[in-house]
Amino acid sequence: MSGLTRKDIGGFLARQGILVAFVLFIIGFTIANARFLDPDNIMGVVRSSAILGVMALGVTFVVISGNLDLSVGSMMSFSTIVVLDLHDKIGPALAIPAMFAMTLCLGAFIGFLVGYLKLNSLIVTLGMLSAIHGLTLTYSGGKNMDIADKEGTWFSVFGQGEALGLPVPILIFVLLAAVLGMLLSKMPFGRKVYAVGGNGTAATFSGIRRARVVFGCYLISAFCVATAGLIQASRSLGSQNTVGQGLELEVLAAVILGGASLMGGSGTIFKTVVGVLILGFIQNGLLLMGLQFYVQYVVTWIIIILAVWLDIAAKRGKLWSPIA
Template structure:
C-alpha cells in the first residue's frame, strides 16, 4: 500500500489539491442536477468561459514572470467600446485593427512602467485600472455603444459556429495552443520562467528582465483585445463597464491552474483547466438554485484556498511558523 509522508502529502496538496476539490465539486453537481453533464450544458459553459479564458492566457505570462495585471477588466471595456464605436464609422476591418493597436499601446505603457522603470506591478496596474476606466468613459461620453447593422459579418467572432463548434471556443483553443507552445517550447518562454523564478540570477545569466516583462504585458494586452472582440461581436453592443470586475475572475482562474503568485511556475494547459474549473463550479451553483451573488463568495474562498495550498506546498508546511 502506497503511503505518503506528511511533507509529500503537503506538496501533493499544493500541486493537485484544487484538482481533487474540483472533482468532488463535479460529482456533487452531477448527482444534484442531471443536466449538469449534458453535452449542451458543457458546451455552453465552455463558450461562456471563453472570454475569461482568453484573458487568463495572457495573464499567465504576466504571473509566471513574477508580476500582476489588474488592469485587464478596464482594458477589456475599452477595447469593446472602441471597436463597437469605430465599426459604423470606418468599417469592421479598420475598427478591429485600430482597437488592437490602441489596446497594445496601453499594454506597452504598462510593460514600460513595470519592465523598464521597475515600478511595482500591483501599484501600476491598479492605477491603470482606474485610468483606463476613466479613458473609456471619456471616449464613450458615458454612453453605451451599439452597432447599427445587426447583420454585419462582425458577429462571426461571437455568435457563429464552425463545424458545430462555437467560434469563441475555437479562438480560445487556438490561442491556448499557440501561447502554450510559446511558453513551454521556446527560448522566450524559458526566459519568462527564469525571470519569474529568480530575476537577479536571470539578469546575471544575460537575460533582459526588462524586455521579457515588457513583452509579457504586450501578450496580455493582445489577449484582452481578443476578448474584447469576442464580447463586442457576441452582443453587437455593450455597456462601457462590461469588463469591470473580470480581473478577479481571471486571476482566480490563473491561480486555480497552479500559477504561483511568487512567479516562475504555471502553464497554459493548467490555466485552461483553471478556467474550466471556475466556469463549471459557477454553473453548478446556479443549477443547484443558488443566487448568482453566491458565486462571488465561492470565488473568494477558492482563491484563498488556492493561494494557501500554493504557499504551503513551497514552504512544506500548512501553517506559517510564529515569528
C-alpha cells in the first residue's frame, strides 16, 4: 500500500507539530488580515517580544538545569519599580546598577534555596512570585511609580532609542542572546548546566558542583529579569506594581515552545529565540484578527499544553501511547 498512513502522519505531527501549527497560524492570520506580513508589523512584533525574550533567555538556563523559575514576572515588576523610584532619587547612572544589584540578590536567594538547600524549585519560585510581589508593593507603598521629568532624561534610551537602524530593545535582546548562547553552548559552564539537568547524580560523580551550577543559573535568570525591567521602565518611564504579572507563564511557554524539556538537559538559546518569536507572532495575529488582548491568556495556556504534549510525543514518536 502506498501513501501516508495515519501512523506516518501522527509521527510527523509528533516531531514537527509546533512548526506545523505555526505555519497554519501564519496562513490563517494572513488570510484574516493582510497586514500581518507587513514589514512594519513584523518589526513591531519583534520589538514587543524583546522584553519577554530577554527574560526567556535566562529561564532557558534554569529549565535546562532541570528546574523552574516562576518568579520572573513579579521579579520584573520589582526591577521596574525600583529603577523608576531610584531614578529620581539618585539619578539614572546609579539607579541602574543599584537595581541590578537588588535583583541579583533575589536571584541569589532563590539559587541558594534551590541549589544549596535542594528545595523544590516549583515551590520556591511559586512562593517567591508572591513574596516578591509583596516586596514590590511594600517598596512602592502600592502607588504607581513615575519619573518626574520624562522629557529630560537619557534613561529613555533603553526602551525607546534606536541604534544601527534598530530599536535598542531589539539590540539588547540580540546581544544578550548572542552572549548567553555562547555561554551555554561553548563554555564550560554551559556544558555543566546540561550535565546537571541531564543527570544530576552523574554530574556530581564527575566532580561538578551541582549547587553552584544551579545557583549560577538563577543568577543569570535574575540578570535577564533586571535587563527586562530596565527596558520596560525605560520604555514607559512610569509603571504599575503589576507590570510583569503573568509574564512567568508566557516566558515558560516560549522556552518550552522552543523545545527545551521540562525534565531538564535539553534546549538551546536559539530555540528559545524561535519560541519567543512564534509566541509573539501568534499573539500579534490574534490582535490583528480583532480579538481582545485577554484572549491571549487562554491562548498562551493552550500553547503551553500543546508544547508539553508534543515534547512528550516527539520522544515517543507518536501522539499517544498507553505507557509513559
